[in-house]
Amino acid sequence: MSYLRQFAARITGQAIRIFARAITAVRADWQGIEPVPRQRVYFANHTSNADMPMIWSCLPPALRRDVRPVAAADYWLKNKLRAFVGPEVFNCVLIDRRPEVDDKPMDKILAALDEGSSLIIFPEGNRNMTDDPLLPFKAGLYNMGRARPDVDLVPTWVANLTSIMPKGEVIPLPLICTVTFGAPIHVQDGESKDDFLRRAADALAALAPQVRA
Amino acid sequence: MTSTTADILLLAFGSFSILIALTVLGEVLRARQPADMPNPVLETYMTRVQSWWGMVAFVGIALLTGKVGVMILFAFVSFAALREFLTLTAKTQADHIALALAFFVVLPLQYVFVGMGWTGLFAIFIPVYAFLLLPIVSALRGNANRFLVRVAETQWALMITVFCVSHVPALMTLDLPDYSERAVLLIAFLVMVVQLGDLLEYFFGRRIGRTKIAPGLSPKTWEGVACGVTCAMIIGGLLSWITPFAPLGAMAMAGAASLVGMFGSIVFAAIKRDRGVKDWSHLIPGQGGFVDQLDSVIFAAPIFYHLTRYFYT
Numbered sequence: 083m084s085y086l087r088q089f090a091a092r093i094t095g096q097a098i099r100i101f102a103r104a105i106t107a108v109r110a111d112w113q114g115i116e117p118v119p120r121q122r123v124y125f126a127n128h129t130s131n132a133d134m135p136m137i138w139s140c141l142p143p144a145l146r147r148d149v150r151p152v153a154a155a156d157y158w159l160k161n162k163l164r165a166f167v168g169p170e171v172f173n174c175v176l177i178d179r180r181p182e183v184d185d186k187p188m189d190k191i192l193a194a195l196d197e198g199s200s201l202i203i204f205p206e207g208n209r210n211m212t213d214d215p216l217l218p219f220k221a222g223l224y225n226m227g228r229a230r231p232d233v234d235l236v237p238t239w240v241a242n243l244t245s246i247m248p249k250g251e252v253i254p255l256p257l258i259c260t261v262t263f264g265a266p267i268h269v270q271d272g273e274s275k276d277d278f279l280r281r282a283a284d285a286l287a288a289l290a291p292q293v294r295a
Numbered sequence: 296m297t298s299t300t301a302d303i304l305l306l307a308f309g310s311f312s313i314l315i316a317l318t319v320l321g322e323v324l325r326a327r328q329p330a331d332m333p334n335p336v337l338e339t340y341m342t343r344v345q346s347w348w349g350m351v352a353f354v355g356i357a358l359l360t361g362k363v364g365v366m367i368l369f370a371f372v373s374f375a376a377l378r379e380f381l382t383l384t385a386k387t388q389a390d391h392i393a394l395a396l397a398f399f400v401v402l403p404l405q406y407v408f409v410g411m412g413w414t415g416l417f418a419i420f421i422p423v424y425a426f427l428l429l430p431i432v433s434a435l436r437g438n439a440n441r442f443l444v445r446v447a448e449t450q451w452a453l454m455i456t457v458f459c460v461s462h463v464p465a466l467m468t469l470d471l472p473d474y475s476e477r478a479v480l481l482i483a484f485l486v487m488v489v490q491l492g493d494l495l496e497y498f499f500g501r502r503i504g505r506t507k508i509a510p511g512l513s514p515k516t517w518e519g520v521a522c523g524v525t526c527a528m529i530i531g532g533l534l535s536w537i538t539p540f541a542p543l544g545a546m547a548m549a550g551a552a553s554l555v556g557m558f559g560s561i562v563f564a565a566i567k568r569d570r571g572v573k574d575w576s577h578l579i580p581g582q583g584g585f586v587d588q589l590d591s592v593i594f595a596a597p598i599f600y601h602l603t604r605y606f607y608t
Contacts, residue, residue: 251388253399
């Protein structure tokens with residue numbers, strides 16, 4: 083049975099990848115790093131629920147096998163289909179966001195890093211519905227950078243998803259989505275939390291394509 | 296095997312021999328290059344030749360399958376080109392439905408009309424119906440911010456990537472005396488003279504080009520364009536046996552298509568410069584996007600179609 087579920091998960095993963103490729107021609111632009119298997123935390127802007135599948139789809143297979151998106155348990159455990167796709171297809175690290183539950187999210191994240199996995203995280207914490215490029219970052223990125231200083235923190239900009247699928251629309255537009263990976267950053271000795279988070283946000287925002295429209 | 300099929304195969308073998316020559320040339324140059332220092336110009340050239348192999352194979356197969364294959368191929372090309380174009384145009388959420396209609400209704404309908412040979416309808420469907428109806432859909436969402444820019448750029452995208460591109464397969468629907476079943480060869484003629492003219496324009500422009508046509512916009516020179524168009528005319532004359540045109544007529548048609556195409560690609564260079572991008576997309580390795588590859592064919596197709604219709608039907 084579990085073999086069957088694993089097989090179904092792999093097929094579903096391929097289907098999601100092909101769908102993303104066919105609709106948005108999603109492309110990875112490796113500006114600051116090479117697509118080589120190294121342990122990384124990809125931290126990305128968050129405008130749409132399709133952000134994570136887009137990043138996941140454009141990683142080469144060898145990197146995709148080792149990457150685990152950090153995602154909200156309340157979203158991915160909402161129904162049976164999501165509970166299959168989130169944990170089994172994307173291999174998510176699920177975080178319980180309910181205030182009354184102290185889920186110790188950082189322990190789960192560090193445990194995943196100690197297993198050798200790379201991570202995809204959205205340091206804004208929520209989807210950005212404003213006109214600003216980024217919301218203020220939460221402290222998680224700083225904490226994992228401090229706790230595991232060897233891991234590369236890679237800024238990852240997902241472009242165009244707000245036009246492809248604005249909130250409230252039903253039909254996705256097949257526009258081209260580009261995922262840009264920048265140069266990795268690390269928490270420096272003596273760097274304060276706010277300084278680091280500002281530096282991380284600047285590094286991420288700098289990757290946004292400059293298209294005059 | 297019909298004579299049309301035989302001619303397509305002959306053209307395909309001709310194209311393949313050119314490509315084999317280009318590939319061998321590249322591999323020889325590569326072998327003479329020291330292994331520790333690859334030459335970026337050569338590597339770009341080889342990627343381009345590889346993409347050309349793919350394109351010749353795709354177009355060849357489509358032409359061999361006949362009308363349906365050609366329709367599907369160019370509908371796909373339109374889709375890819377529209378996607379590249381609309382990625383760069385001005386839009387807001389208020390345009391979402393209008394843009395979805397452009398992709399999923401206007402584009403397929405245009406190719407249905409072309410496929411059915413409804414000449415009167417496919418010639419006005421986008422310039423009249425889409426032109427009038429899509430802005431209504433956008434306006435109903437009540438966002439006036441940059442409205443004219445948004446609707447104008449959407450219409451431009453449709454005209455270029457759907458209306459103009461669909462005039463390539465529309466050549467098959469022309470009612471040419473004693474030629475109708477061979478009309479698929481007209482597509483091969485148009486694509487070959489325009490693309491080979493471009494290639495030779497690039498070559499001669501590099502060699503003897505002096506006077507830039509649009510400095511700061513495009514590296515094209517008057518000398519390069521003159522040589523490219525002349526070569527296109529010669530190639531057109533040599534290919535007149537696949538067309539309904541007499542040799543001189545074929546030269547004139549090839550010259551007109553090639554000339555319009557070259558100036559068309561200057562227009563596309565201006566759009567790219569305006570938007571601050573180098574290529575339309577990344578989908579064809581070494582060449583950029585579909586629009587980069589087809590810019591001259593896109594401009595030449597409607598002119599070529601109407602000249603043929605006017606003088607030969």
